[in-house]
Amino acid sequence: MATAKKAKAKPASKRTTNKQEEFKVAGEEVLAKLKELLREGNARRILIKDESGKTILEIPVTIGVAGVLIAPVLAAVGGLAALLTHCTIVVIKK
Secondary structure, eight states, X not given: OOOOOOOOOOOOXXXXXXXXXXXXXXXXXXXXXXXXXXXXXXXXXXXXXXXXXXXXXXXXXXXXOOHHHHHHHHHHHHHHHHHOSEEEEEEEEO
């Protein structure tokens, strides 16, 4: 008597891809662009890089971030903007 083996079904793998956008801005425009990106609400992480490509600040953005929690980050970005002439904002989206 032959026994039939059932093949185990593999679960479908969940594949997430992150989209990435880069914005080159002058120092005084950094804060305005960051506020705009936070209002859009579809960013997972925001990186601010200097002219040489070195990451200066990395901001993980969670869903439902209250203005009170993001205020210290915006203050830090404002301070950085005074020091940077040109920088790149990298936005990693879902």
